[in-house]
Amino acid sequence: METDAIAAIVDQWGRERPDLDTTPMLVIGRLFRLAQTLDQRLRPPFAEAGLGSGDFDLLAALRRVGEPHTLSAGELSRTVLVTTGAITKRVDRLEARGLVARTVDEADSRGRLVTLTAEGVALTDELIAVHLDNQRRLLAGLGEDERAHLAGLLERLAVTLPTSED
Structure with missing residues (x-):
């Protein structure tokens, strides 16, 4: 299976700081990068409409x-x-x-x-x-099935993550 940049970053930190658990980066780092990528790919139709x-x-x-x-x-x-x-x-x-x-x-x-x-x-x-x-x-x-599973996991994270209003 092909790996991504976040896995490489986690591997590097694992080498440099083996005393730290860097596994949260596998989720948070990927979510952050995916959000940026998705925004870039979802925006063009709106921009074309002048929005x-x-x-x-x-x-x-x-x-x-x-x-x-x-x-x-x-x-x-x-x-x-x-x-x-x-x-x-x-x-x-x-x-x-x-x-x-x-x-x-x-x-x-x-x-x-x-x-x-x-x-x-x-x-x-x-x-x-x-x-x-x-x-x-x-x-x-x-x-x-993978989309449904991911949607469920993201929903669970969304409802358990404190918001700025909490």
């Missing part, structure tokens, strides 16, 4: 909630896991392109709601299909 980093996440969050595809900035912030300031910048860009619209929250006149426009729905629907095809291609080296 900045994170713009598709915001559009997808609105599309996923169903009709009327509306959330507050706070709800978007919690869903997309970025600050409300970052949400504001993304909404500004997307509103300028006609993909989202802002309205006053009738329940709280100080609040604003962000709604996906018809053009935003169409673009999001087009891009999610491209995005999922891209993800399938990136996972093609794993069989169905």
Whole structure:
């Protein structure tokens, strides 16, 4: 079986510091490198559509909630896991392109709601299909059972790992 750069790093540390358990690097190092690689390979379709980093996440969050595809900035912030300031910048860009619209929250006149426009729905629907095809291609080296097993392990890690809010 072919090895990767992380295994070589762990081997080097094993030689230099045999007193340390370097095996966590086999997981964390690979996750970190894979996240970078996946980001680089998943981003091009969004860039081709003129979307900045994170713009598709915001559009997808609105599309996923169903009709009327509306959330507050706070709800978007919690869903997309970025600050409300970052949400504001993304909404500004997307509103300028006609993909989202802002309205006053009738329940709280100080609040604003962000709604996906018809053009935003169409673009999001087009891009999610491209995005999922891209993800399938990136996972093609794993069989169905391997993907399911990996998904389960990653879920277990995700729910057991303390978050910054904890």
